[in-house]
Amino acid sequence: MSIFSLFPFVEVSDFNNNITLCLKEYYTDDIPNDNYEELKRFLTDLVEEKVNPKLLNMDYKGNEYRIKSKSRQDARILGIINENNEPNITLLSTYSEAKNKETFVKNLLENQGYFKIVIFCLDLLRNVTKKERRNQIEELGRIIIRNSRGNNLMVESVAKERSYYLLLWLEKNGTINEEWIPCDNFFIKREKIMSSNLSNSLTQLMNEYLKSKEESVGVTPQMGYLVRNDIPMQIYNLDFIASNQYIVTGSVGVGRWASVPWIAIMNRIITTSTKKGYYIVYLFSEDMKSVYLTIGLGVEKTQREEIIRIKEEIRSTIPQYSKFLIDDLINLGTGTKAKEYAFSTAAYIKYDHGQFPNEIELINDLKDMIKIYENYIKIKTGASPISYDSGGRTKKSKDLVREKIEYLSYNNLISHIFTFIKGKGFFYGEDEINNLFLSLKTKPFVIISGISGTGKTKIVQWFAESVGATE
Incomplete structure (x- = not known):
């Protein structure tokens, strides 16, 4: 069982010390609708502002609309378009500036759930014919992909077409070769340099932010770029952050400098705005002497009583042995925003300036916080009841839901x-x-x-x- 649990297409649930394994399920909206060249044309039009993804039904008719709407859905797979048909400015601008756009797309796709599974399976199929590889990927799709507009599994004709497009995407961006064999061996264990530089970037922000605040916001654009683009892209490039599942965004303020700058990581199912819902967020203290990795709630559109209740729910799902703190002692400063953000924090870990952990530890902390975040989402949506083996606080998901709706x-x-x-x-x-x-x-x-x-x-x-x- 421990071996099967390592496979990317297997989901592990642990409830009342009973571990169950099941196949992950995906939807047809998670795989390509059209060929890779149509996607590239759409992204080029998007960069050049020749197309408005929110107005396709008004700007195009007939077959042209059908092609554009397919490309729009394919851009959602990359996370460049959200479910409200709005562009992700961070990803779109980075794509626009990328010298090698195929490599940029490749890096995004390798983090997407179903694409990662297909690459894994193709590596297992190195010793069979190209035709057999395609047949096996089609069969895989018919087992674990459901129709996004219903509950039925993907039918054979759709599986053939969509799987073919997916394989062509991976070939075009260099993930697999012309024989549809992965260019990198999935199973070769090798030491690799940590590609992210999150620790240095967060330290740079702490070192330079107060100095930048002495000027107007527009005078030091590099600080805004660091928070809005550079750090979010480093997070997007982590192998556990899928751009079509998460929105990563940062802020140094609008029109004037924020007293507490932040970088947020939001699951699209829960929220696409930091004004509401709950999400992971790096919060910097007003004096820039510390930064906190937190799970917090949007304060602008969430009532105080609701914040208190959701905080307690989240805290109840975190095991007692966790390194994350669940008290109300977080100290961001004395300003209004600092106090509001501190009040809305459900769990956190503090990093002091000059005592930052190394890159691996910092990334592992983020990964652990993502697990806590996703576990709570599962409990709320009823997708998978979660408990912990050693000193967990979690209740059954249906009990949490029933307690929740009463209030x-x-x-x-x-x-x-x-x-x-x-x-x-x-x-x-x-x-x-x-x-x-x-x-x-x-x-x-x-x-x-x-x-x-x-x-x-x-x-x-x-x-x-x-x-x-x-x-």
Whole structure:
């Protein structure tokens, strides 16, 4: 079992000391819709502002719209376009400036879940024919990829087309050769230099930020670039940060310098804005003598009572042996923002200036914080109940959900249901969830009409599970 748990297509769940293994599942939106050249053309148009991803249905018609919409979805795989059809400025600008754009795309794809699995499997298939490799990748897709617009597994015709596009993508950017064999051996264990330089970049920010604040924001653009582009791209390049799963963004303030600069890492399912939801964030103290790696909550659009409740929920999932602190002693300074950010912090670890850990330890801390973050997301969405072997604090996921909904306002409850269903890979409009909720509150007998395959059964199933009705 320990060997199988290392495979990238296997998901491990640990509940009440019972370890279970299952195949990870992905959706058709996670794999290419079209060939690589169409994606490149779309990205070029995006860089040159020749295309507005939010207005494709207005600017294009017929076959041209079909091609552009496929390319837009493929740009989402890279994380360059989000689910609201908005560009990720950090990734787009870095792509625009990249001397070798194929290498840039390659680095992004190698961190994406299903692409990583395909590369792994192709390495296992080095000794078979090219045709057999393609057949095996098609078969893999039919086993673990579901239709993004329904719940059925990917059918054979779609598997053939999408798998072929995926293999061509990997060939075009140099991940695999013309025979579809990986250019790098997945199984060769070798020491490699840590490609990130996060420790030095964070130290540079602490050393230079106060000096930069003596000038207006526009006078020292390199500081803004460091926080908004350089550090986020270093985080994106880590092998456990997939650009289509996370948004990484930083801020030194808008119009004037922030008293507490920050770099946030947000799971797209939970939030795409630091004003709401919960996320991982590096917070710098006002005096730049320390930086904290934290899990925090957006303070602008989250009520104080809600912050307190979610903080306690997150803390209850962190094992007692963890190095992360779960008290309220974080000290960012005396300013309003410093106090607000400190209040919204659920867990943290402090790094003092001049006593930074080495790069490997710093990255491992971030990886551990990501695990805690993702575990809590699983508990909230009901995807996988989590517990810890030694001194964990975690309750069963359905108990957490039932406790949670007792204290939510109707607006927050609808938002929770919407997020839960979205986390399952199903995309209903928030207005549809709102209508179903209000209909059920008005009369518990509701008839949902529509043609076959539009998700009538699933919306009811996930709605029920989102409020803890699993039995």
